[in-house]
Amino acid sequence: MPASFELPSALAAPPGGVRPDLLVIAGEHSGDQHAAGAVRRLLERNPDLNVVAMGGPALRNTGVSFLYDLTQSSVVGVFEVLKHLGYFRELFRRILEWVEEYRPRTVCFVDNPGLNLRLCEALHRRGLSRRGGGDIRLLYYIGPQVWAWKKGRRFKMARFLDGLAVIFPFEVGSYEDTSLQVSFVGHPFLAEGYESSLRYDPDGSILLLPGSRRIAVGRILPLLLGGFSELLKEKPGEKATIITPDDEIRALVNREIEKWPALSERLELADQSDRVAGKAVLTSSGTMSLSCALAWIPGAIVYRAATVTYWLGRTLITIPYLGIANILLEKPMYPEYIQDRATPRNLARELKECIDSPERRERSRRDTARLREHLSAPGSETVDRWLERWIRQPEEASNRRDG
Numbered sequence: 001m002p003a004s005f006e007l008p009s010a011l012a013a014p015p016g017g018v019r020p021d022l023l024v025i026a027g028e029h030s031g032d033q034h035a036a037g038a039v040r041r042l043l044e045r046n047p048d049l050n051v052v053a054m055g056g057p058a059l060r061n062t063g064v065s066f067l068y069d070l071t072q073s074s075v076v077g078v079f080e081v082l083k084h085l086g087y088f089r090e091l092f093r094r095i096l097e098w099v100e101e102y103r104p105r106t107v108c109f110v111d112n113p114g115l116n117l118r119l120c121e122a123l124h125r126r127g128l129s130r131r132g133g134g135d136i137r138l139l140y141y142i143g144p145q146v147w148a149w150k151k152g153r154r155f156k157m158a159r160f161l162d163g164l165a166v167i168f169p170f171e172v173g174s175y176e177d178t179s180l181q182v183s184f185v186g187h188p189f190l191a192e193g194y195e196s197s198l199r200y201d202p203d204g205s206i207l208l209l210p211g212s213r214r215i216a217v218g219r220i221l222p223l224l225l226g227g228f229s230e231l232l233k234e235k236p237g238e239k240a241t242i243i244t245p246d247d248e249i250r251a252l253v254n255r256e257i258e259k260w261p262a263l264s265e266r267l268e269l270a271d272q273s274d275r276v277a278g279k280a281v282l283t284s285s286g287t288m289s290l291s292c293a294l295a296w297i298p299g300a301i302v303y304r305a306a307t308v309t310y311w312l313g314r315t316l317i318t319i320p321y322l323g324i325a326n327i328l329l330e331k332p333m334y335p336e337y338i339q340d341r342a343t344p345r346n347l348a349r350e351l352k353e354c355i356d357s358p359e360r361r362e363r364s365r366r367d368t369a370r371l372r373e374h375l376s377a378p379g380s381e382t383v384d385r386w387l388e389r390w391i392r393q394p395e396e397a398s399n400r401r402d403g
Contacts, residue, residue: 011094031110035058106138109139120161121156163390164181166182186376187290198292207292224302229260238266279297285323294368301326
């Protein structure tokens with residue numbers, strides 16, 4: 001079994017054995033980064049809070065008591081999860097036991113519904129959560145995309161959760177037929193103190209962004225390299241930058257690059273925290289695609305899943321686009337090349353247009369301005385203040401069971 005799918009002998013106890021005010025659980029790289037920004041701002045105003053976390057490098061670097069790196073084992077797709085089912089079952093059991101033993105006053109789940117919604121239900125069933133008869137508040141930041149698929153999850157969430165913070169304004173309406181308290185807190189890319197590492201530069205490099213999950217990177221990166229290789233036939237002077245979130249993904253990327261020796265002098269790698277200037281981008285459909293859109297970098301989305309996973313997704317997902325910028329704008333700011341459409345010729349054509357067409361660049365500028373309007377937080381309702389409000393509530397353990 002790979003090291004990333006090995007658990008430690010035990011999850012650490014909170015400092016001094018004191019009951020934590022807040023436990024943050026973020027199982028993916030993007031959620032880890034968003035949670036870290038919120039926690040950092042929360043602690044700047046409330047240094048007395050006792051915060052512990054399970055997440056990734058960003059949360060670890062906030063100085064909280066860090067329990068376990070969940071991001072090293074993030075996977076995507078039904079079959080990828082099944083391959084490591086024993087690991088995930090054991091991880092699930094240990095998290096539940098830790099919460100039951102140390103009783104954090106508030107748990108904030110961040111994204112990653114495959115793990116987090118099951119934890120919510122289990123804490124409710126064990127009578128630990130307030131809605132299950134206990135005294136632990138359950139909050140959720142960046143909830144599952146009920147507006148896209150599995151819409152019935154919203155009723156289960158309303159039974160288990162005390163509060164939900166969403167990052168897209170249209171999400172609030174998705175829960176209006178439930179009793180759940182839902183707040184739009186703005187997108188973390190526009191939060192106070194956030195500074196994007198990306199910027200547009202017509203003299204910059206082409207960005208190749210395969211994502212942060214190992215399985216997805218293995219499928220998407222060859223497509224991006226193929227598109228860039230095709231572009232070099234017409235524009236041999238171009239260079240490309242591949243951004244990697246951690247050492248494991250970087251090693252995977254390096255192994256793939258070895259298969260493309262003709263590209264070796266035209267490629268460079270950058271860390272996710274590095275400042276990078278791009279003239280165009282080929283990106284997976286994840287968080288980085290929105291980051292690029294907000295930085296006014298024109299480009300396209302590239303995605304490939306296992307064939308069965310893809311066709312299963314098509315039967316469940318009801319929205320017309322994968323990219324969140326496209327969904328918000330209700331048009332393809334980033335044209336989407338999925339499965340067999342992601343050919344080298346198609347991707348090279350998109351890159352060439354992004355580089356050569358003033359009209360394409362101006363359209364991207366206008367779309368970016370509209371995106372920023374959509375995603376700005378209303379007034380002072382930011383995620384850190386939302387968390388603070390819930391944590392500072394008087395202890396009012398509910399003895400009733402909802403469902």
